[in-house]
Amino acid sequence: MKTETRSEQFHPPSVLGNILRKLHIDIPLFIGLLLIALLSFTILYSAGSQDMDVLIRQASRVGLAFLLMTALAHVDPYQFKRYSALLFGLGIVLLVAVLIMGQIGKGAQRWLDLGFFRFQPSEMIKITTPMMVAWYLAEHALPPKVKQLLVASLLIVVPTFLIAKQPDLGTSLLVASSGAAVLFFAGLSWRFILAITTLLAGMTPILWHFMRGYQRDRVLTFLNPEADPLGRGYHIIQSKIAIGSGGIYGKGWLGSTQSELDFLPESSTDFIFAVFAEEFGLFGCLGLLTLYLLIISRCLYIASQAQDTYSRLLASSLAFTFFVYVFVNIGMVIGVLPVVGVPLPLISYGGTSVVTLLAGFGILMSIHTHKKFLPH
Amino acid sequence: MSRIYTVKNKLVESRLFINRLIAAFLLILLLTSGLIVRLVYLQIVGHEHYATLAKDNSIKIEPLVPTRGIIYDRHGKVLADNTQSFSLDLIPEQISDLDDTLLRLQKLLNISDEKIDQYQKQRKRQKRFVSTSLLISMSDEDIAKFAVVRPYFPGVDIQARLVRHYPYADLASHVVGYVARINEAEMKALPIAEYRGSSHVGKIGIEKTYETALHGKTGYAEIETNVQARAINTVNSVLPIPGDNLYLTLDIDLQKTAYDALGDFNGAVVAIDIKTGGVLVFASRPGFDPNPFVIGIANDAYQALQSSENQPLYNRALRGLYPPGSTIKPFIALAGLEYNAINAGHKLFCPGYYQLPNVSHHYRDWKKGGHGSVNMTEAITQSCDVYFYSLASTLGIDRMHDFLQHFGFGEKTGIDLTGEKSGLMPSREWKRNRRNQSWYPGETLITGIGQGFLQVTPIQLAKATATLANNGNIVTPFLVKNTEHTDPEDLAIEESHPDNIAIKSENINTIISAMVNVIHDQHGTAKSIGKDINYQIAGKTGTAQVFNIKQDAKYNENDIDFKLRDHALFISFAPADDPKIAVAVIVENGGHGGSVAAPIAGKVIKQYLEGTNENRNPE
Numbered sequence: 005m006k007t008e009t010r011s012e013q014f015h016p017p018s019v020l021g022n023i024l025r026k027l028h029i030d031i032p033l034f035i036g037l038l039l040i041a042l043l044s045f046t047i048l049y050s051a052g053s054q055d056m057d058v059l060i061r062q063a064s065r066v067g068l069a070f071l072l073m074t075a076l077a078h079v080d081p082y083q084f085k086r087y088s089a090l091l092f093g094l095g096i097v098l099l100v101a102v103l104i105m106g107q108i109g110k111g112a113q114r115w116l117d118l119g120f121f122r123f124q125p126s127e128m129i130k131i132t133t134p135m136m137v138a139w140y141l142a143e144h145a146l147p148p149k150v151k152q153l154l155v156a157s158l159l160i161v162v163p164t165f166l167i168a169k170q171p172d173l174g175t176s177l178l179v180a181s182s183g184a185a186v187l188f189f190a191g192l193s194w195r196f197i198l199a200i201t202t203l204l205a206g207m208t209p210i211l212w213h214f215m216r217g218y219q220r221d222r223v224l225t226f227l228n229p230e231a232d233p234l235g236r237g238y239h240i241i242q243s244k245i246a247i248g249s250g251g252i253y254g255k256g257w258l259g260s261t262q263s264e265l266d267f268l269p270e271s272s273t274d275f276i277f278a279v280f281a282e283e284f285g286l287f288g289c290l291g292l293l294t295l296y297l298l299i300i301s302r303c304l305y306i307a308s309q310a311q312d313t314y315s316r317l318l319a320s321s322l323a324f325t326f327f328v329y330v331f332v333n334i335g336m337v338i339g340v341l342p343v344v345g346v347p348l349p350l351i352s353y354g355g356t357s358v359v360t361l362l363a364g365f366g367i368l369m370s371i372h373t374h375k376k377f378l379p380h
Numbered sequence: 381m382s383r384i385y386t387v388k389n390k391l392v393e394s395r396l397f398i399n400r401l402i403a404a405f406l407l408i409l410l411l412t413s414g415l416i417v418r419l420v421y422l423q424i425v426g427h428e429h430y431a432t433l434a435k436d437n438s439i440k441i442e443p444l445v446p447t448r449g450i451i452y453d454r455h456g457k458v459l460a461d462n463t464q465s466f467s468l469d470l471i472p473e474q475i476s477d478l479d480d481t482l483l484r485l486q487k488l489l490n491i492s493d494e495k496i497d498q499y500q501k502q503r504k505r506q507k508r509f510v511s512t513s514l515l516i517s518m519s520d521e522d523i524a525k526f527a528v529v530r531p532y533f534p535g536v537d538i539q540a541r542l543v544r545h546y547p548y549a550d551l552a553s554h555v556v557g558y559v560a561r562i563n564e565a566e567m568k569a570l571p572i573a574e575y576r577g578s579s580h581v582g583k584i585g586i587e588k589t590y591e592t593a594l595h596g597k598t599g600y601a602e603i604e605t606n607v608q609a610r611a612i613n614t615v616n617s618v619l620p621i622p623g624d625n626l627y628l629t630l631d632i633d634l635q636k637t638a639y640d641a642l643g644d645f646n647g648a649v650v651a652i653d654i655k656t657g658g659v660l661v662f663a664s665r666p667g668f669d670p671n672p673f674v675i676g677i678a679n680d681a682y683q684a685l686q687s688s689e690n691q692p693l694y695n696r697a698l699r700g701l702y703p704p705g706s707t708i709k710p711f712i713a714l715a716g717l718e719y720n721a722i723n724a725g726h727k728l729f730c731p732g733y734y735q736l737p738n739v740s741h742h743y744r745d746w747k748k749g750g751h752g753s754v755n756m757t758e759a760i761t762q763s764c765d766v767y768f769y770s771l772a773s774t775l776g777i778d779r780m781h782d783f784l785q786h787f788g789f790g791e792k793t794g795i796d797l798t799g800e801k802s803g804l805m806p807s808r809e810w811k812r813n814r815r816n817q818s819w820y821p822g823e824t825l826i827t828g829i830g831q832g833f834l835q836v837t838p839i840q841l842a843k844a845t846a847t848l849a850n851n852g853n854i855v856t857p858f859l860v861k862n863t864e865h866t867d868p869e870d871l872a873i874e875e876s877h878p879d880n881i882a883i884k885s886e887n888i889n890t891i892i893s894a895m896v897n898v899i900h901d902q903h904g905t906a907k908s909i910g911k912d913i914n915y916q917i918a919g920k921t922g923t924a925q926v927f928n929i930k931q932d933a934k935y936n937e938n939d940i941d942f943k944l945r946d947h948a949l950f951i952s953f954a955p956a957d958d959p960k961i962a963v964a965v966i967v968e969n970g971g972h973g974g975s976v977a978a979p980i981a982g983k984v985i986k987q988y989l990e991g992t993n994e995n996r997n998p999e
Contacts, residue, residue, distance in 0.1 A: 146389075146393045147396060185404075188400060188404070189400045189401070191393070191396040191397065241441070244430065247422045247423060247430070248422040248426045248429065248430025248434075249431040250423055251423055251424070251427040252423060252424060252427070281422075285423060286423040286424065289419050290416065290419075293412055293415065304401055304405055308401055320401060320404065331412075331415065338415065338419060338422060339418075340414075340418055
């Protein structure tokens with residue numbers, strides 16, 4: 005009896021289950037993502053002033069992203085490993101191309117116009133950087149030695165710097181953390197971690213010393229948004245009012261007065277969490293965080309079950325970066341982190357980040373559904 | 381052995397990896413707890429506080445827009461100020477059916493479809509819950525009409541605001557410029573915190589160059605508002621700092637004289653105070669009325685301005701490129717003296733044409749039959765072309781280029797207006813680089829009489845004239861004398877120019893006396909303006925051939941005939957013995973410099989010298 009249930013768990017006999025398995029889809033992860041997407045439409049409808057057009061546009065992007073995820077889930081993880089370096093190199097070349105075009109066009113530019121759509125190399129590099137670092141580290145015995153640490157650092161710093169130069173601080177931060185996560189999961193010794201942290205902390209005052217007055221001003225405004233009370237500070241004040249006024253139970257769906265009366269700017273994009281918190285209250289927030297944690301846990305589980313070093317490192321890094329996304333966005337909306345342009349993953353309005361995120365989940369699914377050795 | 385090592389290694393790796401997963405998971409939990417603590421703090425502990433703010437009273441931060449600085453002329457006459465006007469503002473988010481409201485308003489106040497379109501475009505750019513004006517400067521009648529039905533239009537209100545006003549309209553439009561609504565590109569480039577609440581920005585002229593000073597510093601107020609978004613109480617505020625008032629060196633009365641003197645011609649007049657470099661007149665005719673731009677010019681009106689043959693939007697004084705014609709001759713003559721290429725007393729026979737050795741082509745003089753035997757003074761007075769063909773040939777293009785460059789030909793004068801053109805001072809290098817051709821001797825000849833590739837702007841011509849009058853000490857033109865926060869003395873005294881031109885004073889005196897003859901000699905080409913004045917004017921007439929007729933221009937015989945007529949030019953300064961004012965005049969298709977351009981300069985000089993000196997004032 006007991007063995008039967010277990011076998012059923014591993015081999016669902018239903019037709020649907022068979023189809024899904026053939027599709028290489030990880031059901032728990034898929035359901036989690038679907039829930040988040042539905043949640044996203046719900047809030048967007050409210051935050052976007054009940055504009056159906058906004059919803060339809062976003063839904064079609066998300067639909068496409070889900071298709072891409074499914075397609076990537078089909079690819080054997082070995083192929084990802086094989087093309088890691090190539091894709092990374094291509095990404096760097098495109099980043100440089102974007103920078104040069106930006107220089108020529110005398111303006112910040114983040115995308116390449118391919119005629120039928122605009123392609124953001126920085127989005128691609130979000131995935132290819134951890135792929136590259138994982139590929140490089142997997143070639144050597146773990147934990148990484150000093151030499152590997154240096155090479156890996158270079159692999160992380162180059163794209164980070166190129167993106168920061170665009171300038172897109174939020175994305176460069178995510179790219180840096182995705183690479184750093186690979187190093188961490190590869191077993192970089194705690195001593196190194198401590199040393200690097202201390203080094204970075206120690207460099208700050210030196211850097212500060214060499215900065216010019218206006219550069220310091222910029223950093224200060226960045227750290228202290230109140231310096232621009234009509235701009236960033238305004239966001240934070242209004243966002244805190246929206247969240248706080250939501251209370252424990254929230255004001256109910258479509259009940260957010262702050263975004264309705266438009267006290268809250270960017271309510272559909274980077275600050276959408278404030279609308280969510282206002283409408284669904286603390287309980288809603290806890291629910292959302294739980295949903296995010298479940299997705300992350302599933303991803304970490306997938307990483308733990310992965311059967312080669314490359315897959316492990318990549319899977320765990322993608323999982324961790326997803327968390328960084330969530331943490332940085334919510335942290336900034338609730339006023340504990342500086343305002344950087346990072347959307348709330350899978351919920352904020354906008355297509356590019358959804359596509360990249362779901363591509364990442366596609367890779368995770370691929371890793372999980374292409375096992376060489378079946379569990380006994 | 382090695383195999384065992386790898387297996388062992390893999391086991392170590394696996395264990396290490398699982399450890400790291402656990403560590404990461406714990407870190408994630410820890411950080412998430414941090415977020416939760418903060419959320420609990422905001423939503424439970426702070427709930428009452430924030431709920432009060434949100435529900436009954438909301439804090440709204442409103443920018444306090446600084447008053448834009450006023451622009452005065454040198455005598456304190458207002459060139460640009462702010463007048464109170466009433467606008468019809470809509471807050472789309474407070475209007476349930478915007479289309480219906482717009483339709484009703486359109487019927488009520490008779491608003492054009494175009495205005496509605498403009499409003500729609502503007503609204504889409506605006507941040508939500510910020511009011512956008514549908515109408516700026518409403519008539520009293522419209523205000524009265526709307527006041528009656530106001531309760532039926534929630535979210536629509538009449539707002540008093542300051543609107544930029546230019547009392548002199550087209551007279552000073554090209555100098556003062558205008559402000560207009562901030563467009564998308566400007567929105568990105570402007571400092572965002574400073575321009576919250578500002579709807580207008582300087583587009584051209586002084587309004588643009590001194591945008592930062594004129595704009596002032598935006599303040600803000602934290603205002604408690606109720607649910608209807610009506611302000612209840614100001615909690616905290618930082619007052620705005622109004623923009624600086626600017627005092628220009630411009631003399632608007634003198635400008636009017638110059639502008640009126642141009643009559644129906646298109647052209648430009650620039651006058652410079654030689655002692656300081658302050659620009660007294662900066663007229664470009666036709667001008668345009670900048671006031672409609674402030675409130676949003678109607679599309680057809682703008683198209684009419686754009687496509688008008690007279691190009692009223694074109695700042696001729698700053699950007700118009702003209703061949704200098706004979707006005708270049710005093711400078712060429714001075715070059716000849718300075719390089720010892722010629723002796724001032726040397727006589728040259730002018731048969732009415734000039735020939736290069738071994739070339740059959742005749743370079744004609746403007747006077748058929750020629751001027752006979754002329755020395756330098758006579759050549760300048762009568763504007764003999766053959767004399768200058770010969771001198772140019774002796775000097776060569778390289779020396780001409782180097783010498784004229786000192787006077788600022790071919791480079792921007794550096795006046796404080798944006799969009800200045802640098803003109804063209806041709807050289808061998810320029811021709812090789814730009815056209816990939818070598819320089820021909822014939823081109824040297826025509827450069828000597830101010831034709832060919834040589835192109836100047838009116839402001840350049842005025843600067844060069846002022847510099848000549850100032851014994852080669854470079855005069856840099858400027859328009860803003862001072863702001864309220866700067867001492868006029870600071871700006872008036874220009875720091876001594878490092879590259880003043882070293883010229884022998886005897887040479888410059890020769891040139892100046894020849895230029896005096898242009899006005900005061902019986903053979904002078906501008907002798908008509910020398911009558912009835914008790915000071916001497918030095919000047920030079922010029923006539924520039926118009927080469928370019930647009931191929932696609934509409935064919936109209938009378939019109940083409942007029943457009944084919946030469947440009948009339950005149951440069952001058954006075955009094956010749958103690959130069960105070962330099963004037964450059966260009967009259968498009970005016971014909972001859974002496975008969976058309978010189979009288980305009982004469983009027984400006986007369987008014988400036990006689991008007992500023994009470995003793996000589998006849999009244």
